[in-house]
Amino acid sequence: MxxxxxxxxxxxxxxxxxxxxxxxxxxxxxxxxxxxxxxxxxxxxxxxxxxxxxxxxxxxxxxxxxxxxxxxxxxxxxxxxxxxxxxxxxxxxxxxxxxxxxxxxxxxxxxxxxxxxxxxxxxxxxxxxxxxxxxTIAGRTALAAVGVADLGPGDTVLIGGAGGGVGVFAVQLARLAGARVIGTGSPASADFLRDLGAEPVAYGDGLADRVQALAPKGITAALDLHGTETVETARELGVPDKRICTIAAQVEGVPAANGATATPSDLAELARLVATGEIRMxxxxxxxxxxxxxxxxxxxxxxxxxxxxxxx
CATH class of the missing domain: 3.90.180.10 (Medium-chain alcohol dehydrogenases, catalytic domain)
Incomplete structure (x- = not known):
């Protein structure tokens, strides 16, 4: 045998x-x-x-x-x-x-x-x-979150946790949609975020003031990919709940996204964008x-x- x-x-x-x-x-x-x-x-x-x-x-x-x-x-x-x-x-x-x-x-x-x-x-x-x-997981989740926010030209989106696995995709997908991206991270991640196409801003106390200094005309959407700090900041800056999205926390009134809502064709398109160099991980x-x-x-x-x- x-x-x-x-x-x-x-x-x-x-x-x-x-x-x-x-x-x-x-x-x-x-x-x-x-x-x-x-x-x-x-x-x-x-x-x-x-x-x-x-x-x-x-x-x-x-x-x-x-x-x-x-x-x-x-x-x-x-x-x-x-x-x-x-x-x-x-x-x-x-x-x-x-x-x-x-x-x-x-x-x-x-x-x-x-x-x-x-x-x-x-x-x-x-x-x-x-x-x-x-x-698969990060790409699906980023696709779903960007879809909830319905980003396009004219948007300025705040992305919390922009340097993580989901954030890297979300920043680049938002930029491809024509949005301006402000991404939170540690001071040490600033160059990394700039290289992705985001304008870096340090997370922590005073985030709303720092975002407002970068975008005096305001932000129009937000993706919180870590907790609730970005949600709270976006609300403070007047972003309506329907244009805010979370993936790691549940906040009453704010839509949440997860990778299960992204379709196979969405993932295939993301793979194509990576293959052509339009998105990188x-x-x-x-x-x-x-x-x-x-x-x-x-x-x-x-x-x-x-x-x-x-x-x-």
Whole structure:
């Protein structure tokens, strides 16, 4: 009897922080009907990865149980195609989402599922796998947030958390829509934000005064990608709630966005923009899979400019 192939996967037996993450040898599954097996080459980290595995209540809301995997964004190559799957063949480069199981040598995907956390998209020429692994969660979320704000020429938008994974996409999408962008960040991130096309402003006490000094005629929209400071500032400056959007906090009267509301065609268009160089995603750091704890600690500190990617 032939021995079953083995691969690596990051798993956890208890909810908690980076200290519960382990790299293990696991059996490689066979693609069943309607499934793709993808050989993962890169997995991008997001705040939601460690947030949803931090405690039992949050994990339950995402349908997770122990033992669990880790990470959602992936890129790689189709390795095996199950019966009934069309549009994919072994050797095709793909990227997408695999909820809390992406940091592994292999992931199983049901491409007909239509679920943002179980999807595969063809990777366009011009995008390497490290970059493709940053697109799904942050890209979907940025697309949804910019869509809620309905940005266009004549808008001046304040983006809170502009240097993070979602912020990097949101700044560039807003600029492509014709909006002027003011982005919050630490003083050390000012040059990084300018390079993206945003006018930097330091977060913290006095934010409204600093924004008003940059935009004496006012701002017309705001995206709060971190907490509520940008929401409060936008309201203080007279922005109506319907033109404010949050992704990480719920504020009564303010619309919230999440990546599930972005369509596959939206994500395909974002990938095209990255492939053509109209949008770029800076990669702050790349780690081998055996350094998953260190990578997650760095990501969880929330001071990274761009994205952290695990190479497999």
């Amino acid at each position: 032939q021995e079953q192939q083995k691969g690596r996967a990051v798993q956890l037996d208890a909810w908690g922080g980076p200290e519960v993450l382990d790299v293990r040898e696991v059996p490689v599954p066979e693609a069943g009907p309607g499934q793709l097996r993808v050989r993962v080459t890169a997995a991008g980290l997001n705040p939601m990865d460690w947030i949803m595995t931090a405690d039992a209540d949050t994990a339950a809301r995402f349908g997770l149980s122990l033992p669990a995997g880790f990470g959602t964004d992936y890129a790689g190559v189709v390795d095996q195609v199950g019966d009934g799957v069309t549009g994919y063949a072994p050797g095709d480069r793909v990227f997408g989402g695999a909820l809390s199981r992406a940091v592994a040598d292999y992931v199983m995907i049901d491409p007909a599922d239509g679920n943002a956390a179980n999807e595969a998209h063809h990777t366009p020429d011009g995008i390497d796998d490290l970059t493709a692994a940053t697109l 800076p990669i702050a750091a790349t780690f081998p899979v055996d350094k998953i704890r260190e990578a997650t600690e760095l990501q969880a500190a929330r001071h990274v400019r761009g994205k952290i990617v695990i190479a497999l």
